[in-house]
Amino acid sequence: MPITKTMRAATAALSMTTLLGAVPALADTVNIYTYREPNLVQPLLDAFTESTGIKTQVLFAKKGLAQRIASEGENTPADLIMTVDISRLDSAAKLGITQPIKLDSVEQNIPAEFRDPDGQWIGLTQRARIIYASKERVKEQAITYEELADPKWKGRICTRSGQHVYTIGLVSSMIAHLGEEKAQEWLTAVKNNLARKPTGNDRAQVKAIYAGECDIALGNTYYMGKMETNEKDPEQKEWASSVRLIFPNAEGRGTHVNLSGVQLTKHAPNKEAALKLIDFLVSPEAQKIYASSNFEYPLKPGVEPDARVASWGDLKPDTLPLSKIAELRKAASEMVDRVGFDDGPAS
Incomplete structure (x- = not known):
């Protein structure tokens, strides 16, 4: 079920209750609740789908997503939360709506200072x-x-x-x-x-x-x-x-720096596919996409910032x-x- 530009625009205006009806928990599809504007993450999701064949659905809102996942409980369609700011990552973890992310690729590619010690969130980029x-x-x-x-x-x-x-x-x-x-x-x-x-x-x-x-x-x-x-x-x-x-x-x-990051929801209906997306997001390929399309600082050591970003100092x-x-x-x-x-x- 592709998410059109019209649907993305609608998600910003409709109530959260109405929004949820647009995101059924489809099999072999990663359902993402995000505080990040969809255009900032879409290049990554497109590359992931092209590489794996796994589709994604994006639900965008400026606030209230973590609280909504908490109220949905075991019936949430959300697999992942993608957001900015350590405060939002920490708040979601404290709400009890996330579960540990256990992937060797995360430990290999994302330095420990940019990961929750208990795995409840991981950083993806720095600004x-x-x-x-x-x-x-x-x-x-x-x-x-x-x-x-x-x-x-x-x-x-x-x-x-x-x-x-x-x-x-x-x-x-x-x-x-x-x-x-x-x-x-x-x-x-x-x-x-x-x-x-x-x-x-x-x-x-x-x-x-x-x-x-x-x-x-x-x-x-x-x-x-x-x-x-x-x-x-x-x-x-x-x-x-x-x-x-x-x-x-x-x-x-x-x-002063802060993060964009990702979290795996506690009741993710498509956990295996969601972990594959996280594995992709910490890969050199995805970190380069972040650097070039979003002008953010990659967290994986060895992946350089975009030339435009480097020119700023x-x-x-x-x-x-x-x-x-x-x-x-x-x-x-x-x-x-x-x-x-x-x-x-x-x-």
Whole structure:
């Protein structure tokens, strides 16, 4: 049962109850619930089907998938969860809706620091939370996360919601490095330096820089590649050309990174086929597809980033354990609300 573009669009708009009716648990088909936009994973799934003959079905939603799997229990059609951010991976595992992934290929291809010790999730790719800086209005070649609190940036910073998982991950890392008191002081100062209320996605922040609404913004690395190569919406190429990437804390502890990952559901109806897909996703072939089509950093040692990604500069990842970021996500979320981050700068 192929998933058409129309069906993918519908999944974003319909209720989760309606969505489930579109994903029956077909034999010899891997059913995937994903928080990742389908176009980001489809090249991988197409290559998998071509290689194995096993079909895939994709159910996309921005939120609520893990909770839905929990409510479906043994009747879930979902075989795999594909998502971004260690917080979502950790949350699904703690809901008890996953089972250990036991594959030699995973242990051979994905370093231990990017795998759950109990096998409840594995990382597939890495992305960095960097700074987009105006080529015209920002002369600094290096900026740390801590320096975003400097009053010189007042009215010059754009970012997406403080409660988005990307922001929560960064705030969690700041709590880990600075301690909660100093991290809150930092977040309050960053809030006061905002040019506007947090809004939009990462691409919208680059558009805002292009429009002169702000001078720097936080965003994920791979969005730059998506904008630079966007033929359907070529104005995004103009947005991208107006900024350069700065890897924060490159001279110190390293730049904050996070994962995309995969999990095997506890009651996967097509477990054998799902494990074959996981085996494929950690293979050199799939890691190269990730690197070239999604502009993400492969996790398998020896698979190089895409040339476009390499041209942005060297990534020195922060070595803070991802498990620590997951542990601090609740504190980070509460801090975002406590300082009123999404209310924007004080008038």
